[in-house]
Each structure stands twice: as structure tokens, then as C-alpha cells.
Amino acid sequence: MLPRMRELHALQAECERAEATLRTVPREAWARPGLGEWDLHTLATHLTRGMGRLTAYLDQPVEGEPVKDRVSYFRYDADAVAPGVAARAADEAKALPAAELAATFAEVWRDSVARASAAGGSHVMATPFGAMHVQEYVATRVLEAVVHHMDVRRALDLSPDPDPAAGELVVELLEGLLDSPRPRNLGRDRFILVCTGRMAHDDPRFPVLR
Secondary structure, eight states, rough: OOOOHHEEEEEEHHHHHHHHHHOOOOOOGHHHHHEEEEEEEHHHHHHHHHHHHHHHHHHHHOOSSSSOOGGGGGGGGGHHHHHHHHHHHHHHHSSSSSEEEEHHHHHHHHHHHHHHHHHHHOOOOOOOOOEHHHHHHHHHHHHHHHHHHHHHHHTOOOOOOOOOHHHHHHHHHHHHTTTTTOOOTTTHHHHHHHHHHHOSOOOOOSSSEE
């Protein structure tokens, strides 16, 4: 049965699609270019870690009221954060054999969905950027799942295939970062790619997230 929370429903649906993609990766494809300096193995490891953050942060103590929502969570200094993210992904990829990635991803996302569902959307949890409601943090995981699943599929020469509900939620979040509706000349997938710097666009407002 799918969870009732809209955000959690979208996360589960997108993770099911990402898991299906990961289970089709040929052994020799894990060394393909993935994203930036990452190969596909490292990219998929980063995706797996991102889906496990719900469980990790729900286990941490939290103080005070929420200070971030799904949009403000992504307003941070990307240049300051990027080196740590890249190094952590590379280190974790060394510890996670490619042959175990799909099964590990499956276990991680299911545990996170179960934990978030049990906690409830209004529960307050810790995150690296301050306390948030579970429902708001889950929305950030949907964005991570959709965007990095797109990255995985691109590395495999496959077209983007986000879950419709997850894609809709990500578009809404990115419109919040843009402070404007999606331009009419950009379809859902192109809008997500342009907003995240994966596709060039002549509008100086893009990308809104790196």
C-alpha cells in the first residue's frame, strides 16, 4: 500500500522507477561517466545515500521549531558544499561494490519511506540546514530522486522517465526557487534539466540549483 502523504507517495513511486533502472545496469556500465567527475557507480552511490538521509536524520535529536521548508532548503552556498559532497560520494563508492548497489538502494529507500510514514508529515526532524517538518524534507528527497535518476538514465543513454506525480512535485519546488511559473516553452523534463544546470538555456535566471 502506498503511503498517504503526497510527498511520500511521490518518493516511493520515483524510487521504484530508479530501482528498476539500477537493476538493469550491465556490469561493465558502472564505469561510464555519470555526473561531473563521478562515474555511474559513484553517482548511484550518491543517489542511494540521498535516499537514506531520512532514516539518518530522523535518528538525530532535534531542537526548536522548523526553520526551513522545501524551497529554502536548497538556498545554500553550492560552491562551499560541493567539495564535501564529491569527496563523500567517492569514499562511499569505494565501500559499496557496484554489484550490491541496486539491492542496497532498494533496502535504503524502503526503510526511509517506512520511517517517514511512521513519523508523520508534521513531525519535526533535524537536517543539515536546520529543523524541518518531515513532509517538507521528504519533498527535497523527491527532487534528489528525480534529478539523479535522470542522471543515471542519461549515463545509460536512456531518456528521462520520472514518475508523473514526482515530476509534478519537483516542478512545483523548482518554480518556488525560480519565484516564477515554468516558462511555457519548457516541458516538464526540460524545465527540470535547465533548472539544475543539466541543459543550457539563454534565460539568465537559470540554473536555479546546482
